[in-house]
Structure formats: structure tokens, C-alpha cells
Amino acid sequence: MDTGITGKVALVTGASRGIGAECARELARAGAVVAVNYHSSREKAESVAAEIEAAGGRSMVLQADVRDRQAVDVMVEEIIGRHGHIDVLVNNANIDFPIKPFIELSWEQIAEKITGEMKALYNCSQAVLRYMVPRLTGKLIFISSTLSRHPGYGFSAHSAAKAAVDSIARVMATELGPLGITVNTVGPGLIETDATAGLPSAAKEQTAACTPLQRIGRPADVAGVVALLASPGADYLTGQYIAVCGGAYMN
Numbered sequence: 001m002d003t004g005i006t007g008k009v010a011l012v013t014g015a016s017r018g019i020g021a022e023c024a025r026e027l028a029r030a031g032a033v034v035a036v037n038y039h040s041s042r043e044k045a046e047s048v049a050a051e052i053e054a055a056g057g058r059s060m061v062l063q064a065d066v067r068d069r070q071a072v073d074v075m076v077e078e079i080i081g082r083h084g085h086i087d088v089l090v091n092n093a094n095i096d097f098p099i100k101p102f103i104e105l106s107w108e109q110i111a112e113k114i115t116g117e118m119k120a121l122y123n124c125s126q127a128v129l130r131y132m133v134p135r136l137t138g139k140l141i142f143i144s145s146t147l148s149r150h151p152g153y154g155f156s157a158h159s160a161a162k163a164a165v166d167s168i169a170r171v172m173a174t175e176l177g178p179l180g181i182t183v184n185t186v187g188p189g190l191i192e193t194d195a196t197a198g199l200p201s202a203a204k205e206q207t208a209a210c211t212p213l214q215r216i217g218r219p220a221d222v223a224g225v226v227a228l229l230a231s232p233g234a235d236y237l238t239g240q241y242i243a244v245c246g247g248a249y250m251n
């Protein structure tokens with residue numbers, strides 16, 4: 001089946017593990033050439049790429065700290081050098097943050113999370129837009145969180161940073177729509193990844209019980225929506241926030 005993504009070039013940041021790795025696999029299954037970005041897990045990124053290639057897909061592995069503008073520019077130049085264009089950005093890398101009550105949070109901790117999240121979004125968007133704007137086509141997909149809209153105890157830093165992602169996405173969608181570029185945000189609920197591995201199983205069971213679809217999420221649940229947003233089926237969709245959380249949070 002032609003998904004309409006065949007031959008498109010997609011960059012997925014933080015694709016060595018978790019949600020990003022599954023987005024990379026799913027986009028490759030749909031026919032995209034996928035750039036698998038990682039920060040420090042080189043072997044894991046290479047094994048994601050190997051899986052893609054073994055399944056008949058095309059990929060490349062690129063190291064870059066997405067908070068570092070120069071490193072991001074080099075990464076995007078490498079993609080352009082090999083493929084000549086870039087069609088999809090999945091801004092996914094998980095910028096670390098402390099989980100603690102607001103009253104115990106230092107200014108440095110909150111500033112580091114907000115700055116890191118915004119730098120990642122800014123650096124990657126600026127770098128790919130340089131090549132999307134002249135072609136009047138492109139899709140930016142930002143991974144946010146339901147915690148940007150629905151409060152969670154101890155998540156001030158994360159919540160504030162992801163709310164900034166949601167907000168800037170709408171402005172960017174307004175500005176870039178006339179240039180043929182869509183900007184959408186995906187807000188996962190609780191998803192089973194390394195990032196949530198340390199959460200007590202009782203907390204996961206409680207979340208599942210409060211979720212209409214009665215389970216917590218898997219990376220594939222998010223990747224399916226990302227692939228849809230990357231496809232021509234979503235060409236008339238921009239500036240939207242899509243919560244992928246089994247209905248635990250409803251817009």
C-alpha cells in the first residue's frame with residue numbers, strides 16, 4: 001500500500017530508545033528514509049537502524065545533542081548532503097528534568113529544563129526549515145505531553161517546558177501555513193519507556209484504571225499517530241495538539 005510517505009526524508013530526534021525509536025521504525029515501515037538521531041546511546045541507535053534495514057527500509061544514524069545548535073546544523077547538513085531534502089521533523093528527544101514539588105525546585109533546575117526543551121525545538125526547526133521553506137513543503141511534529149495541560153504532582157518544570165512547546169507550535173503553524181509547512185503537537189500520556197521504568201507499578205496500575213482504554217500507553221501508540229501526521233492524510237491539519245493517552249485527558 002502506498003502510504004504517501006515513500007521516499008520522504010524524516011529526522012527523528014532521540015530515536016535510540018523509547019517513543020523516538022518506535023517513530024523511526026514506523027516511519028521507515030511506511031516508506032520514509034529515516035535519520036535516527038541519538039545523544040549517547042550509539043549502539044542502541046545503530047540497532048534501531050539495523051532493524052529498519054533488515055526490514056527493507058532505509059536509515060542513517062546521526063549523533064547530536066539537540067541543545068547544541070552547531071551539532072544540529074552539522075546533522076541536518078549531513079542529511080541534505082546524502083538525500084538533498086528533508087520532509088519531516090519529529091522533535092522528540094527527552095530533555096531530562098527533576099520530578100519534585102515546586103517549592104523544592106531551584107530556579108536553575110526549572111530554567112535548565114525550559115531552556116533545553118526550547119533549544120532542542122528551536123535548533124532542529126531552524127535547521128530543517130532552511131530546506132523546507134524554499135520547497136514550500138514540510139511537516140514539523142513536536143512531542144509534548146499531556147502534562148502540559150493536565151497537572152501532575154512534581155512536574156512543574158516538565159509541565160512549563162511542554163506548555164511552551166504547545167504554544168510556540170501554534171504560532172509557528174500560523175506563520176508557516178502559507179509556506180506549505182504544517183506544525184502539530186502530539187501529547188503522550190503515560191507511556192512504557194526507560195523514562196517511566198522507575199515509576200512504581202501501583203502508580204501505573206492506577207493510571208490504567210483511570211484511563212478509558214484501561215491501560216497505559218506503548219511507544220507504538222504514539223508512533224502510529226506520528227506516522228499519520230507525517231502522511232498526506234494529514235495535509236490539512238496544522239496547529240493541533242493531539243493527546244495520545246487512551247482518553248485519560250480529553251481536550
Ligand code: NAP
Nearest residue numbers: 014016017018019039040041065066093094145191193195
Ligand atoms: P526515553 O525512553 O528516555 O528516550 C530518550 C531519548 O531521547 C533517547 O533516544 C535519548 O538519546 C534522547 N535524548 C535525550 N537527550 C538528548 C539530547 N540532548 N539530544 C539528543 N537526544 C537526546 O524517552 P521517552 O519516554 O521515549 O520520551 C520521548 C519524548 O516523549 C520526550 O519528549 C518526552 O518528554 C515525551 N513524553 C514521554 C512520556 C512517557 O511517559 N514516556 C509521556 C509524555 C511525553 P540517548 O539514548 O542517546 O541518550
